[in-house]
Structures are given as structure tokens and as C-alpha cells.
Amino acid sequence: MWIRGLNFRSKEYFRSATEPLKLDIQRNQSNPITVSPRYLEEVGESLGLLNKVQSYLQEVSQLGLQEAWLGLPPHGHNRWDHSVGAANVGFIWLSALDQDKRIARGALRPPLDTPEKIYPVVVLSLILHDYGHVPFSHLFEQVLESINWLPPTADGSEAAILPERLNKLSKSFQNFVAAYREYQVESDDVRKIVSSLILGNYGMPWLQAIVNSPVDADKIDYIRYDSQFLSNAPFGIRARLLLDKVDQWLSDFLSEQEVNHAGLLALHGRSARAALELWEERMYLYDRFYRAPELRVPDRMAFEIVQQYLIRCTMSKPFLGKQASPPDVKSRVTYKLRGFTDRVARQRDQKPVDPVEAKYRSTLEVMLWARKYGGTSHLEFGILKMMKEQLLQHANIDESFKNFLEECWSCLSSLAEGGVELRQLMNNSLVRQPLLVPREQFDKAREVLRPIQHAYCAEALIDIAKMPRVLAAPKRYSVRSLGGEDKNQDIDYQILVPSGPLNSWQPGKRASQPLSDEVVSDLEKKYSYCRIIVICPNAANTARAVYIWDRVRSVLIESGISVHAMEHWPP
């Protein structure tokens, strides 16, 4: 019923249950810092975390559908393994700060006023940090964002789902309170602390930095995890910061860190340098792997299926009704699914509901309901297949569009079964070359291309992929310039780094300024673009496809958007 302690240890960081990890980073040159796997297992055991957390996270693949596009089985790369890895990183991180006495007295606040109290909270938060993910996760968010179905107050689907999920773990939080009576808190308080840390709004900056910040344990582990995956995948790039010997990079990262009197995490010289390497590696992975055109081609096809399915489920009550009572489900249960018209207020005595909020809630419900189609062998691919079948069975969708969807599906299933290679699909389906537009013009480009996509929906797909920010913070907040009226957005001051150009961050340089977007602007410039591609499945070289590509390009130029065709294409 509970997850055993040994399941909390990651073999990537601790080779065995008895051999401690040694970090040679202490300031006073005394015995190296040793991190005990036994202590980690004890902490894990004491959490009393329900087994269903492990089961759920093992069903969600770390890279979503991209594993299927690479023709690899999804089992080996799931979110549970990654969550354990992240928890191990957080544990090691905290151990280093604690053992070498680097946490200033003023940085600890009740109820987490000693490092001993923080260990279980860090491990628990990092184990659960992906628990709010829905199937497809990032693809799902992209779909909603593209049709403006994300409420402006939303902090992502994770923020919407996580509190409900955590509510169902009340037994685990009660176990926590029983195991750690010295906290003198209620189980509900533990849930709120964990939720706050995961969502990025806890009021202890250095602890928040470990769990969710531009340089958190999650990023450290998923870059390692995905780099290892890439080294075994049939994809033509290799990560540069492989983190093959994880203690090597971790030692660098932890060597010159401290938590100052104000509770901020200071990354001096060597630690800042290691963080910079991590950001560079992350951006490299986004540019050459996660958002690479080779993977965007099948992603965009899947996107179209998911988008169509969600639109229909939300706006068409008859269509949703058929989903709720599928004839072939063995349990014959009728699910209560509510679409747009069921969620908005009809009577004067009901509270009016914002239409975007209504549609958003409806899609979340559908995605959670659709999980049951994933199964254990196909994960998200099984769900995608179900969506495709429901759309093709529906009478009132244009026939030529259905044929187009069928063509897309044929490409995707060939990929998943290994019948065609990714590069081959890209060469057959990506028209001419990608177009680059500045990231700040993303919204305008998307709106300008929307009617074009509708006009050619049965012939081509237009994909616009934005590169992420270098600093992936949970949220950005308004910032007013000195004496000015304009408000920009930037991250809170939680982490300190050295001043000066990025290449001047060398060992021994003191951290003296807060980390912000401005600090990494040089690195940001390299990746401040969006990539637009036109996809015609297996018809990239036809005259019609080239015509559509040309229309896309001309519409962008006529709208005043700066467009560049990608040079050296295909690579």
C-alpha cells in the first residue's frame, strides 16, 4: 500500500544501498561531505506515500509521444524514474548545504526551521512534482494555448490538477504528520506546503529554488535523464553535458553555494558556472531535440488530432454524449462528462462562469477520463488512437479532412511501429524549409496564420513552435522600470549570481546580483525565435504544398512580421 523506502533511491546517484555519495566540496578542507542512501531510504519510508503515486507516474511517459516517434517503447522512460531522480538530487543538494553549515540562521523559518525538518519535505515535493501532469502534458497545454482556452489566471494545467490530486493523498499526509510530530502542523498544512513548493510560490526562496526554479532539481535530473535516453535513441544528436558521472557536475554545482541571511540561494563562481552550463545544455536540447523540426512534424499531426477531439468534446454536446457511453467499454459505466453548455450558468440564480474557464475545465475532465485508454503498453499513443477513431467515426466532419487525418495517422503509426524513420518522414512531409520569426512576434504570427490554417486544413498543417526562455521559472511577475509606467515581466529575486558578463563567471567570483532575465540576456538572444513549418504528409514536394508554403510566408511578411528562411536546410 505504501511506497517502500528502497524505491526512493536512484541507482543513477547511489550505486548501492550502502555506498554513500562523496562530494569533495567542503570549505574547510576537512572530511568530504558524504550523503547516505540509507538516510534517504529512511526518509522515503517515513513518508507513507501511497502506491498509486508510483503507479500513476509510471504510466506517464517523460517525453510524451516523442518516444513513440523514435520507435522506442515508452516504459523505460517514465515520470516515476525521473521523479525519484529529482528527489535524489534535492536530497543531495540539501545534504551539502546542511553538512557544510552553509544555511544562514535567518534563512530558516517555522515550520521548517531546521534542516532535519526540510529533508522529508524536499523529498516529498520532488517525488510529487509531476503528479499534476495529464496525458500529453506539454502537447495538451500547447493545444489549449493555440485556441486561447487557457484562462489568463491559470498557472498551467498542473496548477489546476495538482491540488485535487493532492487532496486524494490525505492519508499520506496524515502519515507524514504522524511520523514527524515535531513539526506540530496539521496534515492539511503539509499538503499546502508541498503544493506551494511544487507550484513555485513558497515563501522560502532557497528552498523554493531547490524544488521549482530556473536551476531546480527537476531540471538537473531531466537533463541527465533525457541525455541518457538520447544516447540510446536513433536520433542524430548527442547531449554535450551528458552528466555521465553525476557526482562530477553536482560537485561543481554545489562547491561554491550558500544560503544567505535573507534566505536567498547564492551561486558563487564555480556553482554559477555549472548553472550556466546547465542552462546552455537545456536550450541546446530544446533547439536540437524537443522542438527540432524532425519531431515537430509528427507532434503537429498528433496536435491536430488532440485539438479536434477536444474542441468537439467541449462544444458539441451530442459528440460528448457518445464519448461518455462508449459501447465497447466492458464496465458499461456512463461517465459524467460536462461540456461547455453544461458548465455555463443558465439561470439567474446561478453564478455566471467565464467561458474560457468553462472550456478549460471541460478539457481537463476529458483528458483525465481519456487516461483509461492509455493502457500499460502504449501510454499516450493509445489515447491518441482512440481520439482518432472517434473523429473518423463521426458523420459530421468534412470527408476530405477525415482523409487528411487518416493520412496523418498512417504516418504516426508507421513511426511508432518502426515502419518509417523520423528523418524520412520529415523529408517527405516538411515543405521547403522552416521559417524563423522573432519570439516577441509569436502571438501576432499565430493570429495571422490562423485563417490560413483553416483554409488549408484538409491539405496542410502549419506549426509554430516557440523556443522557451532560458530561465524557466514557475511564474513571471510584473516589473516596473525605474520611474517608468511600462510594466515588463521577470522572475522574482530568489537566486544570486556573480555580476559581469556570463563568461566572467569563474571560480572564486562572488555572487552579488539577483538572477533575472536581464542577466542571461546574451544567452537569451541566441534562442529568441519561433520556428514555423508547413507539413503536407507524404506530399511535401507537390506544387500545391509549395504554394501553401509561399502563402504562409507572404502573409507573415504582409503583416509586418520579420521572417527568415532557415539556412542550411535540410541539415
Next chain:
Amino acid sequence: MITYGIAYKVTDISRPDLDAFKVTVGYAASYPKRDPNGYIKRPEHFLFPKPTYNGFRLERFGASEVRGLLGGVSNRQRYMLSETYERAISDVITATVCEIVDGREVSCLDGIDIIILGPALPKLAGRLASLRLPRSVRVVWLCPMEFLSWIVQGVDERVVLPHYLEGPPVVEGWEEEPLVQGYRWESYFIQQLWMTYGESTVKWYEPTPHSWPSLRQVSVAIPKEIAAAAGHVQHHVKEPYKRNEKLRPIDAIKDGVNMELYQNPVATRGGDGWEIKWCV
């Protein structure tokens, strides 16, 4: 060809504790090959909150700027309000179209005309396009000129009508306007047509003698389906229909339209609306 007429009306909700508005929508259908040959859906209200605008702002009355007598001047608050209203209307109409297309027993292969009373909205055109409807479904917006007082939304719909509607009818669709084409027919109305799948030729909606009254008898010609839908939406706004209530007669004359021509003396209750036989 089955014809559906959709009408809607937007009204503010006047309560001191509630800053909201409602969209009341209804539709009527005519089935030429069936008996009874028509249907009127009982109108429904959909309530939405108005947006709140936050932030300290100074609005000074200057000495030279344009105020916006005919629209076209941006004001952040009005923009938010317009966006909220247009989004709500578009969502409600989209859900109604889905109900018509997916919920009826009649197959779309027979061909469906959906006529919406009022000007086209970009948000609605985009939503309809997202549905990937069969090509046998044609969507038309009809805007009587002058606007009928009993169907306007309390705003100047002229603001949303594109400038090209002042010119002669367009025979071929221009590729710069991929989703909606429009023109002004005589002096009676403005027609906007939803273009599907990159079509280059335009199939305008043309009235048939059966569905339109003689032009000598009325000063504004509108299809009976949207006249009936609009009339009953008006009823529902003033006093909502109850579940098993009879169909109320529509008032005799409205803005020169002889509504008696659209009366439905034969109406039987059933489900969410009434099955009817058209007089015209």
C-alpha cells in the same frame, strides 16, 4: 435543403451585486420534405461575467485627440468588454451549430443552410472553421439594413461591418479574405458568407419565393426562420418560456415587417421546442 435560422440577443443583467450579461439564443428550422415541416427550439439564456479592469489609470480630456464618434479608437476597457461579449456570443452560437449539426437526425449530406441574424464576428468564423464541418453545410449571416430595433444588441453593429460591403457584390473570393466574404443586397440587407476550405467561388444565399414574402408587402425582407427565431428570443428575454408552455404569437408588426406572415398556428409541444407548420 434544410434551413435553420439562428437569432440571439445580448442583454445586461441588472443587479447591483452582479456584473454580468446574458446571451439569449434560439433557432427555427424548416424541413421542406417533412410534415410537420418546421421546428422552433425553445430559446435559452447563457450567463457570463463581465470582465473587470484593474489598474490605476488617468483619463484626461485633452485638446486634440479623437474620441471615437464612429468607433475605431482603442480604449482598453471597451476593448476588453467587446472581446468578452464577442467571445461569449461566438461560443454560444458555436455550441448551437454543433447541436444542430450533430444532434439532428437529418444527415448533413442533404445539405443544410444555417442563417444567423446579425453581422459576422471573426471569433465565430474561426470557431466554425475549427469544427471542420461538411461542405454541405453553408453558413450565412444576414444583417437587415437598417438594423431592426427589436434585435439590436444595444451597440452599433455597423462598427463590425467591413468596409467592402459598401461596394458591388463579389463574384470571386479573394484569397486575402479566406474565411468570410460579404456584400450588400439592394438596400435590404448585408449578407456575409462563411467560406470553407479555401474555396475561390462564392455561392451566395438566394431567397426562394417559398421562404420569402413578396417584396411589395414588406419593407425589410428576412427569411421566416430567423424572423421566427428572433421573435421568440425576444419573448424569452422579456419573460422566459417555461418548459411545457405553448408557443406565444409574435407581435403583429415590427419595424415594417408583417410578422403575421411568420405565425405558426399549428404548433405541438415536444422536448426542448415545438414542431410547427409554416404559414409561408
Next chain:
Amino acid sequence: MVLKYGAYVVSLNFDGLTTKALQQQAEGRAISLHTAEEILNYFCATRFFHAEFQEPPPAVIKVRGDVFYARCTQVGCPWSTVEYPIDRLALEGTQQLRCPHCSADTLRLRFSFPGYRAKEEAAYPTLWITRRFIASRISCIIILGLSGRWDRYLLDFIFDLALERRIPVVDVKPDAQEKEKNPIDNFRATYYPSIVRYNDASKSSITHKQECYYIPIATSADDFASALRQELLSNSKETRNGLRRQSPSQPPLLVLEGIQ
């Protein structure tokens, strides 16, 4: 609260009394921070490479500076171009105002009062940099003894922060409940209608979880402060995580969850 719980004090007053009171409590170790640069240096102070340094003293962040400023009238002296807060001057010995830079008897005192837009603008960098450092740790904003009549830019800042972080704003003054006499409530209603007055929250048309309230409490600042002090220092289980509603006979305190 500063000394025991590490609280940060943001003072809008124009006098140096807050700093003096803190110095008395902290055995002379307390400083005031007047500019964005000083606040930045304070929060960015580290001791990794300087093991012998002491922890920084408690600080008072002075948003509007001080009503008294000193300026040197000696041409060429670096102090002739800046207005220096008078609480920085260590007036020992003769108590004579001498310029610390040029040692001449050329310091002159000046007044600098609120009400001017320029003064409000000068406060902005201080306010904003403070916000960037500590906004994530704020669970509630309590306004004590501020009428709000001349402070619309400050009110804009406060309500903008509250709305962005979804934290409640508590307004304590004897006539807080009387809408006509409360400029802060009027400002909120006019410019920040999304922040709902607590008593009207149940009737709001906003259906997503409402986390942003304006809570007027009709009591004096002294009564409120002593009740607050009593609750926080009692160290009871209930108050470690927030304040609890008391019986109607006592000054009303509302649940403000999430106080660190």
C-alpha cells in the same frame, strides 16, 4: 517581530523614529535602507568568502526617505550633489553638523515633503526592488494608519501587488467600514474591482477561486497592533499558521493563512 522572527519593516514615515526604536531594541545594530542600491546590497550580502563577517543587522526599508536631508554647500564636494538622509550622520561630540567628506561646516538641512509626483516617483525604485525580493514571502498586506487620500500611487502599488499574488489587503482604521469616508476602499472599488470587499465576497460574479479580498477592520491601529502582537507572541498552535477569528466582543481578526 523583526528581531525574533526576522520580519522586514517597510516604513512609509518620514521620520527616523522606526530606525531609532529598532536600534534601541537591537543594541545599536540596525540600519535604514533608503535607496534601491542599498536594498540590493543588503539582500545580496553573503559571507561565503568572508567567514569572519557578522550577519547583517536588522534593517528598516525607508520608502519615502526622511523629511530631513542634509546637503553640503561646498562646491566640489561629492555631498553637494546629493541629499543625504540625516539619520546617517553620527552626531557625536559637538553635535555640530560637519560634512563627513570635506569636514567643513557647510552642511545644511532641507525639508522634503510628500504630495509631489516627483517624490512618489523617487520612491518607486525602492518599492519595486523591495517587491522583487520579498513579494513571494508576503501572505497578507495590513495597512495601518494610512488614510490613502494623498497616496494614490502607493495604493496602486499595493493593490497591484495584492491582485498579482492573490493576497488579502487588510485596512485598519476606526472608520474603515464607512465606505464614504474611506479613500482606500473607494480607490479599490474604482480601480481594482477584482479585489472584492470581504463582506460582499459571497455575491461576487467571479467564479474561479477568489483569493483576493479587501478586508476593512474598524479599530484603531494601536488596538489592532497589540492584539496582533498578543496573538503572534502567544506561540500557540493556532497562531503559528495564522490568525484566528475571535469572539465578537474583541477586535475582529480574520484568518490570514500562509503567514510564514
